[in-house]
Amino acid sequence: MFDPKLIDELAERLAGSVPGGIQLLQADPQKNLRATLEAGLTRMNLVTREEFDVQRAVLTRTREKLSRLEAEIRELEAQIAKRS
Structure with missing residues (x-):
């Protein structure tokens, strides 16, 4: 190591x-x-620098995906609210 x-x-x-x-x-x-x-x-x-960098990249992708999903949920909630 x-x-x-x-x-x-x-x-x-x-x-x-x-x-x-x-x-x-x-x-x-x-x-x-x-x-x-x-x-x-x-x-x-x-951990090695390489392992750290890999985990940082995974975390960045996860945060981006979470932001997209949160935005999608807000849109769906807005659509539901309009129908009600």
Whole structure:
């Protein structure tokens, strides 16, 4: 789901900004940060930009259809009102 190259780059940058004396990160801070980032991003349940754009297009079409149907209902109600 996530671009591994991007996660690696972010982990490398974070590892470079951590002071050298921190024991939490042990021998390979980049590897540990990468694993932590990946786990955190996975828990966030994010969608890709492509998935977002597809859903936005579906929502736009749905709104347009709803507007057309509402207009049609208003016309039918007006016709019924004229007959009464």
